Amino acid sequence: MRRRARPGGGRQIDVSVTELGARGDGVAKSVDGLVFVPLSAPGDRLRLRLAGEKRGGALRGEILEVLEESPLRIEPPCPHFGPCGGCQLQHLEAKAYSDWKQHLVSTHLMRHGLDAARVEPLVQVAPGSRRRAVFAARRQGQRVSLGFHEARSHSIVDLEACLLVTGTLFRLLAPLRAVLLGWLPDGAAAQAVVAETETGVDLLIETETAPGLETREALAAFAATQNLARLSWCRKGDVPEPLAQLRLPRLTFGCAQVVPPPGGFLQPSREGETALVELVRGAIPASALRLADLYAGIGTFAFSLADPARVLAYEGDPEALAALETAARQPALRGRVAGERRDLDRQPLRAEELDVFDAVVFDPPRAGAGAQVPHIAQSIVPTVVAISCNPASFARDARILIDGGYCLQRVVPLDQFPWSSHLELVAVFRR
Missing domain, CATH: 2.40.50.1070 (OB fold (Dihydrolipoamide Acetyltransferase, E2P))
Incomplete structure (x- = not known):
């Protein structure tokens, strides 16, 4: 089947797509260099209109005609797919899609000289679950x-x-x-x-x-x-x-009832949140009774870990911290969670501050924990659990921890954003 897009200006070329890039665009080679092609699949032969430069000087192409359709293509299930920026990969067959997401983590680890064999099978959350x-x-x-x-x-x-x-x-x-x-x-x-x-x-x-x-x-x-x-x-x-x-x-984390601030961040699905919490809890030894939760948000992990441990939660956003501290005063918690306002990008916890904890959990924004991780690497904390929404920044941070003497035990990728390039993961490090 041949599909045509609206033609327009710009030089036209024919290419073959060989793989998917980190953001879900197809990648093709041309005499002008690499061309990134949105909405394409490995195995496609395409006629493109070159539509300017992309990141790193590579070119961006718009599909004018599918000359030969990849066997990995399927009919997108949503009528808005293509123009809508909510999804980028509905046209890709399910196994090819999950294999690509799994490969994202391995690729970034290998770029930093890390062991991709530690990456476990992808955990997927079903569409229609975004809350x-x-x-x-x-x-x-x-x-x-x-x-x-x-x-x-x-x-x-x-x-x-x-x-x-x-x-x-x-x-x-x-x-x-x-x-x-x-x-x-x-x-x-x-x-x-x-x-x-x-x-x-x-x-x-x-x-x-x-x-x-x-x-x-x-x-x-x-x-x-x-x-x-x-x-x-x-x-x-x-x-x-x-x-x-x-x-x-209200949201329930562990035995705490939390009232989030208006517009506040929370995990996009209940199913994904449950999977993340179970992975984090499973990584903390039963003997760990003093925990630090860095970039704690409204307490998704802090409250779920507060039995029998005591958790000190560090968060820089005042509204999120206020929600966490209000919930921490509930009688059922018996004072096992406390919050402290701390901008960890400007004022990271030093190694000597971290050394009092049996385990550290950190869940930074997409940019990663660049200011904080070197201090964790210098600490004697026996267990570190990282949650990340960006395999690239995670791999950079993981390299620092490993160079500081930690051993990467496992990495579990989790897909809470179906048909997109977004990917989360949980990783466990031990001394």
Whole structure:
């Protein structure tokens, strides 16, 4: 079957795709060098339009025609696939997709001279399980587009279907469009951060257009009709203002009930969170009674590890730390979790501070723990567990730990973002 895309300007070339790059684009060789081709598969023969340079000086190509289709191609299940930036790999056969994700971790480890044999089979979370998402919105005339951005564009794909998020979150989109139509002036943009908690949906709307009295009444009615737990508003970067709260949004970690801040980070799926927690708990020896949780967030790991151990949780974000500390005061925890505000990029824990712990858990942002890891490597902590959402920064940090005397025991990759290049992992290091 031959598929054609809209032709346009730019030089045309024919190439064969040989592999997938780290971001899910196909990679082909040409007389001009490497060409990265979105929405392609290994084995494709393609006619491309060269569309400018990509990272590192490589070229980017747009598919004009599939001359010969790879046997790894399948029909994408979502009608929005292609333009929508929410997924990049729905066109790839399931085993080829999982093999590629598994290979991502091994590739980055080998680039740093590390043992890829420590990488275990990929753990996959099913589509339709995302309980947290960030949707973009824009009003244009009498229509509000609400969904994900197009790939490499500020344009919005107005979602009529989505195979990523839970049904609860997707069913919220249509009534939310109606509310935003009555709120936003023509041309105005907004962002909706939605999270499905155990007590209902927590919704934060970010927009420069402040809600007036009539809009606030409409939002309160919307929250009641949709049975939201909480609805908040803010301008980007400001402290959110709750506009309606039927009940507190709650999440359970261990024996703690946590109320997350509006728009706060949480693991994208319950299934993925459970898998991560079980892997971390399984790595901590029963004899470890003093634990440090670095980049602790709202306490996903700290509360799950606080039996029988005592956990000191370090977090730089004040709203996340406040949620953690409030939950830590619950009687069921008996004081086993304490929080401390610490920007670990600017003020990492020194080796002598870490030496008092039996185990350290760290879950940094995508950039990794570049400032903190050298101090862990100099410490005498017997067990270190790393959680990462970026195999590249993880491999760099792992190299530092190993050079400091740690042994990498296992790496378990976990796919919480189906059909994308995002990948998480848990790794265990011991002295």
